[in-house]
Amino acid sequence: MIATAVLKITNHINETLFYLLLKTFIQATMMPLNKTKQCFDFMPLRSIYHWREKWT
Numbered sequence: 001m002i003a004t005a006v007l008k009i010t011n012h013i014n015e016t017l018f019y020l021l022l023k024t025f026i027q028a029t030m031m032p033l034n035k036t037k038q039c040f041d042f043m044p045l046r047s048i049y050h051w052r053e054k055w056t
Helices: 002-029 034-055
Strands: none
Touching: none
16 A cells, blocks of 8 residues: 555656656747747646636
């Protein structure tokens, strides 16, 4: 049971690290296109905000 919990935490950390790496890579690739980079940052935040508004 403890091993399963540790495995889940490790998986979560790996996913977070992968997401951060991906985000950094996207930002580095989009650096000349500042508006596109801002859209990448802004769109998930907006969708999360709208989702929270809908369900709270």
